[in-house]
Amino acid sequence: MQVGLTTKAIRYYESLKIMNPAKRKDNKYREYTLDDMSRLRLIKQARALGLSLSEIKPLVKYCIDGKCDDLKTALVSKMPEYIVSIQQKITELQLLKILFEKLNTALTSKATKPPACSQNCCSTIDELVQLNIASVNK
DSSP, rough: OOSSSOOOOOHHHHHHHSOOEEOTTSSSSSEEEEHHHHHHHHHHHHTTTOOOOHHHHHHHHHHHHOHHHHHHHHHHHHHHHHHHHHHHHHHHHHHHHHHHHHHHHHHHHHTTTOOOOOOOOHHHHHHHHHHHHHHHHO
């Protein structure tokens, strides 16, 4: 059964003590239990949701210790914080999108002269800076 993580990532999680090291077979290959695989899937999903490894570590510990209710409580208590963080990122990305749209319009406008490049700087960069300043001041 695969979980879609590289062996390097798994070793890293083991080194941070997020995961217990896998048991070894006689041939020295690592052997993962179904519980190990579930924990690795939890780590992968939590990372995909944007949680840091320091946030994930206690969640995995709850799984190892069989404290599913504590895991649920921990997640529920953090949800409002995660939702606010996501909303902030969405707002930042929307502003970035607007900035790129303005830059694209400015760069592709027929009225815009081709950027005059000098040895130190290009006017395209100046234009980007001006658009960025204008968007911050709004």
